[in-house]
Every structure is written in structure tokens, then in C-alpha cells.
Amino acid sequence: MEWLRNWSWRLAILALPWQTRLMFSDASIYVSCFFLIFAIIVAWKNHAAIITSPSRKNLIWITLFGLILASVFTAFPTGTWQWWVQVLLLGMFGWSLVISKVDAREFLVWNVVALIPHAMLAVHQAITQQVFGTKWLGIAPQLPETRGVAVVDVDGVRHLRAYGGLPYPNILGGWLAFGLPASLWLAITSDDRKKQITFSMVGALFTLALVLTHSRSAWVAVAIILGLLGYHLSRSKRYALRVTRTPLFFVLCSLLAALFWQWPMLMTRVTGEGRLEIRSVSERVSGVHAGLTVFAEHPWFGVGRDAFGIAYSLYPIPHNIPLLMLVETGLVGTSATVLLLTLFFKSIPIDKRRLILIGTPLLVFAMLDHYLWSYWSGQVLAMLSIIWYFLVSYNIDRSEKLG
Numbered sequence: 001m002e003w004l005r006n007w008s009w010r011l012a013i014l015a016l017p018w019q020t021r022l023m024f025s026d027a028s029i030y031v032s033c034f035f036l037i038f039a040i041i042v043a044w045k046n047h048a049a050i051i052t053s054p055s056r057k058n059l060i061w062i063t064l065f066g067l068i069l070a071s072v073f074t075a076f077p078t079g080t081w082q083w084w085v086q087v088l089l090l091g092m093f094g095w096s097l098v099i100s101k102v103d104a105r106e107f108l109v110w111n112v113v114a115l116i117p118h119a120m121l122a123v124h125q126a127i128t129q130q131v132f133g134t135k136w137l138g139i140a141p142q143l144p145e146t147r148g149v150a151v152v153d154v155d156g157v158r159h160l161r162a163y164g165g166l167p168y169p170n171i172l173g174g175w176l177a178f179g180l181p182a183s184l185w186l187a188i189t190s191d192d193r194k195k196q197i198t199f200s201m202v203g204a205l206f207t208l209a210l211v212l213t214h215s216r217s218a219w220v221a222v223a224i225i226l227g228l229l230g231y232h233l234s235r236s237k238r239y240a241l242r243v244t245r246t247p248l249f250f251v252l253c254s255l256l257a258a259l260f261w262q263w264p265m266l267m268t269r270v271t272g273e274g275r276l277e278i279r280s281v282s283e284r285v286s287g288v289h290a291g292l293t294v295f296a297e298h299p300w301f302g303v304g305r306d307a308f309g310i311a312y313s314l315y316p317i318p319h320n321i322p323l324l325m326l327v328e329t330g331l332v333g334t335s336a337t338v339l340l341l342t343l344f345f346k347s348i349p350i351d352k353r354r355l356i357l358i359g360t361p362l363l364v365f366a367m368l369d370h371y372l373w374s375y376w377s378g379q380v381l382a383m384l385s386i387i388w389y390f391l392v393s394y395n396i397d398r399s400e401k402l403g
Contacts, residue, residue, distance in 0.1 A: 074304020173215025
């Protein structure tokens with residue numbers, strides 16, 4: 001039975017990035033949810049976890065209270081309930097990994113492996129300038145000439161941004177912003193030369209794919225994570241330059257190749273010049289104004305989780321999670337969420353290094369985009385990042401206090 005538990009969570013992680021789903025009228029269920037449910041059942045059957053502390057009981061009651069409010073005060077009940085089911089399912093999966101004592105390093109390895117096909121797809125899409133569609137993998141077809149497709153416009157020529165197997169380039173960029181540092185960390189901390197070279201090559205692939213997404217928020221986030229990791233390594237006597245030079249060599253070569261290949265598009269994205277870039281900024285500003293307007297109309301309970309796009313389809317969605325949370329849950333729902341998080345963090349030991357390493361990039365995404373809140377793939381990314389905070393790595397943490 002132990003082998004079943006070990007492989008159930010690994011298969012779930014491999015399935016999570018893919019967007020294959022079954023449609024039922026207004027609702028849908030992602031195929032990866034079945035892998036999550038199986039992993040949860042196996043883990044909880046072997047490790048019965050009973051929550052008895054008062055603070056955790058409070059968390060349960062607050063969550064139930066939020067569910068009731070979300071189901072009553074919503075303009076889109078189906079979407080709201082689906083949002084809650086997805087978030088609770090991800091939370092249960094995360095808790096099942098914690099009670100199963102999954103190793104943090106092994107967890108990172110399988111997250112990196114799961115992301116490799118999407119990075120390879122990103123490179124293929126950039127070369128062919130198209131995203132091939134297949135319902136079996138949950139990938140919608142995309143062509144740069146099609147209106148609404150994410151592109152970079154350079155002198156009237158539309159260049160496709162890489163999607164991988166995810167719904168939007170920014171979401172792929174978010175995944176890579178965590179996958180790239182993870183692959184480098186695995187390379188640097190490996191005692192096996194072959195594994196070090198393998199993870200270094202994966203880091204090079206992720207670097208190239210990250211550039212091809214043209215996601216500015218992801219670039220900022222990965223720069224922050226790498227800066228924090230670099231600071232940690234510079235203070236560690238364990239990792240000398242001879243250990244880090246192989247991963248750095250692969251990544252720098254890949255970055256230089258990507259810069260040479262994508263230079264005109266990169267300049268357009270960095271400078272913000274061009275019709276599409278100006279329009280993008282304008283839509284984000286309009287989204288903030290729309291969010292404030294809708295919040296003023298529904299200040300107490302909001303329009304309902306995942307209901308903004310349905311109830312106000314003519315408005316651009318706010319690219320800011322705190323504002324979107326206010327709009328969709330109102331003051332009551334937001335206050336309950338903040339209280340829940342406060343009680344939760346008071347009930348667990350705080351590792352400042354890990355909290356900063358995970359919290360800072362998540363905060364960047366939360367302030368500059370909304371997919372961590374409104375997209376299944378974004379919710380998965382947030383969950384996987386948060387889970388890593390709670391897992392113990394017997395190979396690294398005991399000596400370095402950083403996973």
C-alpha cells in the first residue's frame with residue numbers, strides 16, 4: 001500500500017499543469033481533480049488526521065461561513081461553488097502531502113519534471129508561431145493572426161507569445177518563475193554530477209521558455225527569487241563557486257541565446273511602446289476603475305467568487321487580487337478570509353526564510369495579475385508553492401534551513 005501512496009501524489013503533480021476537463025453545462029471538472037481525489041483518499045486512509053485545536057476548529061467554521069455567503073450572495077452560483085470546490089480540494093491535497101511526510105526535495109523534483117513538457121511546448125510554439133489544439137491535453141489552438149491571442153507587435157508584425165499547455169502566457173510565466181529557481185536549487189545541492197548537469201539543462205530550458213512567454217510580472221518575480229537564493233548561497237560555506245558554476249553556465253548561455261533571438265520583442269515589452277502595449281496598460285487601468293465601481297455597488301458581500309466575468313462581462317477584470325477579492329467577496333468575505341489566514345499562521349511555526357522566498361513572488365503576481373485567484377492553473381500554482389513551505393527536506397533543511 002505504501003507504493004500506492006508514494007505514486008498517487010506524484011501522478012497528481014504530473015497531471016496538475018494540464019487543462020483537460022469534462023464539461024457539464026455551466027460547470028466543468030478538470031481531469032487532474034480525479035488524481036487529487038485519489039491521492040487524498042490514499043493518504044488520509046493511511047494517516048488519519050483529526051483537527052482538535054480550538055484555532056483550527058475556528059478555521060473550519062469560518063470556511064463554512066464563507067461557503068454559505070458565497071453560495072447565497074453571488075451572481076453566478078455554479079461558478080462560485082466550483083471555485084470553492086477547487087480551492088478546498090487543493091487544500092486537502094496539500095494537507096495530505098504534509099501528513100504523509102512527503103520530502104520537500106522530492107516534491108520539487110516532481111514539480112520540475114511536470115513542467116518540462118510545457119517548457120518544450122513553449123519553444124515549439126515560438127518556432128512554429130502557432131499553438132496546436134487538442135482537447136485531450138486541454139490546449140486551445142492559437143494563431144498570432146487571430147484577434148485576442150497573446151502576441152507582441154513589432155512594426156506591425158504579430159509575434160506569438162508562448163502558452164505551453166496553459167491557458168495564457170502569463171500563467172506559464174508564473175509556473176516557470178518557480179520552476180526555474182527550483183531546477184537551479186536542485187542542481188546546486190545535488191552531490192551527483194549527472195543529476196547536476198541534468199537539472200542545469202532543465203534550468204536552461206526553463207530560462208528560454210520564460211523569456212518566450214514575454215511575461216513581465218514573471219520576469220520580476222524570478223529576478224526576486226534568484227536574488228534571494230543568491231543571497232542565501234553567498235552566505236553559505238557549503239556552496240562554493242565550483243558548485244554553482246555549472247548551473248550558471250547553462251542558464252547564462254540559454255539567456256544570451258534567448259536575448260539574441262527575441263531582442264526586438266523584448267525591447268517592445270520592456271519599453272511599453274507600441275499599440276498593443278499601450279492598450280494593455282490602458283485595460284489594466286480600466287480594470288482597476290471597473291473593480292472600484294462594482295465594489296461600490298456591492299460593498300458588503302460582493303458579486304460572488306468567480307462571478308465578476310459573468311455579471312460584468314463588458315468590464316475588464318481587475319489585474320489585482322486584493323481588489324478582485326473585495327469585488328467578489330465584499331467586506332464580509334474579505335474580512336473572513338483575512339481572519340482565517342491570521343488564525344492559520346498563528347497556529348503554525350514561521351520560517352522567515354521560506355516565507356519570504358515564497359511570499360514575495362506570490363505578492364508580485366497578486367498585485368500585477370489575477371490568475372492565482374481566478375484560474376484553476378493559477379490556484380494550483382499558488383497551492384504547490386504554499387505546500388512546499390510546510391514540507392520538510394531531510395537532505396537540505398537540517399543544515400541550511402532552506403528547502
